[in-house]
Amino acid sequence: MVVTLVYVDDMLVTRSNLGLIEHTKAILHKAFKIKDLGELKFFLGMEFSRSAKGILMNQRKYALEIISNLGLGNAKPAWTPLEANIKLAIQELDCLTGESDNEQFKDKEQYQSKRSNKLNVYSDVDWAACPNTRRSVSGFLVKHSETLLSWKSKKQSVFSRSSAEAEYRSMANVVSDLVWIDALLKELRNEV
Structure with a gap:
């Protein structure tokens, strides 16, 4: 199984098997214009x-x-920038x-x-x-x-x-x- 997460025009493809990921990307590339960001x-x-x-x-x-x-x-960091419970x-x-x-x-x-x-x-x-x-x-x-x-x-x-x-x-x-x-x-x- 390959898990694909799509959000608008961003896509994440994952699996423990790199070969399946590459195969999925090849199929997607044939159907859509995609850019592999590695x-x-x-x-x-x-x-x-x-x-x-x-x-x-x-x-x-x-x-x-x-x-x-x-x-x-350029602000200086503070441990607690707001009052507690405000x-x-x-x-x-x-x-x-x-x-x-x-x-x-x-x-x-x-x-x-x-x-x-x-x-x-x-x-x-x-x-x-x-x-x-x-x-x-x-x-x-x-x-x-x-x-x-x-x-x-x-x-x-x-x-x-x-x-x-x-x-x-x-x-x-x-x-x-x-x-x-x-x-x-x-x-x-x-x-x-």
């Missing part, structure tokens, strides 16, 4: 590097672009992230070569945390063994009347993501 180094704002321990993934370049776009390239209004968040639905980015993650079938899921919600709308802010992450697979942090789309309701909404988001990941992992295991 071994994976950058994909969708993420940077990849390999070692004997696994694959190191980070978004250093993306973070530096955000810093540059905000005109903070709550930003939506206008301040938009200014910092450039988007209103703030999707968190992961700084670094080491993808281990070892195999495990264990999924770990973590979820939390801050009830009525947005000072403008009083909507809750929820977040979750899904790990496969020690490898981070999925993560998200965003303002909930509707107002929750209680912290329990906000927790249920957050859990529903996690479960829908988890169902998709579980189905994908089962499909990949059957083909490997």
